[in-house]
Amino acid sequence: MPKREHLLKIGVSGIRGVVGEFLTPQLACSFAQAFGTYVGVGRVVVGRDTRSSGEMLQHAVTCGLLAAGCEVVDVGILPTPTIQVYVGSTRARGGIALTASHNPPEYNALKLFNSEGLFFNSYERGELLDLYHQSSFRRATNDEMRRAVSDYATPPRLHIERVLKHVNVERIRARRFRVALDGVNGAASVMTPRFLAETLNCELHAIWVDPSQPFPREAEPLPETLGELAGLVRRTGSEAGFGHDPDGDRLAIVDETGRVLDNDDVLALAVDAALGRLPGDVVVNLTTSRSIDDIARAHGRRVFRTPVGEANVVEMMQAVNAAIGGEGSGGGIIFPAVHLCRDSYTGMAFLLDRMAETGLTVSQLAAKLPRYHRRFGKVAFEHGRLGPLMQALEESFPEAALDRTDGLKLLLDEGWIHVRASNTEPLLRLAAEARTEDEIERLYGRVLKALEE
Secondary structure, eight states: OOOGGGSOEEOSSEEEEEBTTTBOHHHHHHHHHHHHHHHOSSEEEEEEOSOTTHHHHHHHHHHHHHHTTOEEEEEEEOOHHHHHHHHHHHTOSEEEEEOOTTSOTTEEEEEEEOTTSOBOOHHHHHHHHHHHHTTOOOOOOGGGOOOEEEOSSHHHHHHHHHHHTTSOHHHHHHHOOEEEEEOTTSTTTTHHHIIIIIISOOEEEEESOOTTSOOSSOSSOOGGGOHHHHHHHHHHTOSEEEEEOTTSOOEEEEOTTSOBOOHHHHHHHHHHHHHTTSOOOEEEETTSOTHHHHHHHHTTOOEEEEOSSHHHHHHHHHHHTOSEEEEGGGTEEEOTTTOSSBOHHHHHHHHHHHHHHHOOOHHHHHHTSOOOEEEEEEEEOOTTOHHHHHHHHHHHOTTOEEEOSSSEEEEOSSEEEEEEEOSSSSEEEEEEEESSHHHHHHHHHHHHHHHHO
16 A cells, blocks of 8 residues: 555645656646636636646646636746736636645645635535546537647736835835845746846845756755755855745745744744734734734734634635735745735745845844744654544643644643644644743643653
């Protein structure tokens, strides 16, 4: 039997798997035909990241969409948020981004967007999957066949124009910041250098911005994978460093000393910047830091929390008309004034604008944030033992307030613990936060002990 983690996964954003084993051209074609049938005859946008399997799967997806009678608009290699902005701006029937985001290069995925350029909600996903499993596809006749066209120039322009409306471009350009970039040779490795160097007038020092050579490091931009970027910041005297994942929606930030900021701090900086510009509340997931609550309170705003997952955050943001949201644990900033999606370009622009406005360095801006200590981990569990494990946690923390929205979150005076089951493996994902180093060690130790017992 294949390992569980190598199976095809059909989830919140679409379908994903190891190419050739479970994600095949035949499956991609069929799924695209189901998608085309569901969204209806009209224009469907298709773009991708730089994975070697991308071109093959794009041909398969194009075939499936044409078979359903759709007109395909090929936008080429682009960041996922840029594709989403374009879909929503042009009112296409929908869009498909071929990218497995931060997964290893042997994976790929079909990320599916509705006519607004948003991930399908649970109702839309259910209807599409029913249609796919029933193989009830529209089959266009010869007279109904449409064609594939391309538009490579419009999507980046639309996206960047939206971002620039919310920062003082001339103030940023006048500072001529020295910045470093690690593009992981991914979907943003052409667009981001142009954005930083040409649009924002930065002195750019870039590594791994060749889309023909993916991926020179582990795909997810984490402190342990961004050593080259940190070194580049120090060697060049850069004032900030930016790190991408392969599809360009996540953003990592390195300060001027070469320290990689915590993802929750990246989101917190963006939240503080956004709340100083626009009215509205904040939406984050249950694993995101309490620092967001402190920042929102200082601006007189509220925080709403959702289960983990971009689609969940976006649905709540729409419901409460939020000013900003995101997922600290995933490095995702969602600023609806640009688009309701994770957007690294908003994050970069906000940071540079705050630096230009305040005269502060990245480390000084980060030092002004509320300070918490966080721990993350995972624990394997046997089939059928999930319920008893959660019960054991509850009994071990009788003083805690409980939130069962997504797994189990225990809210305590000194901090919180969030435990939820992985969607792909028999693992419990653990997150904990407290105000001091001693408190987080004690709290995390209590969690592990409760699970072991």
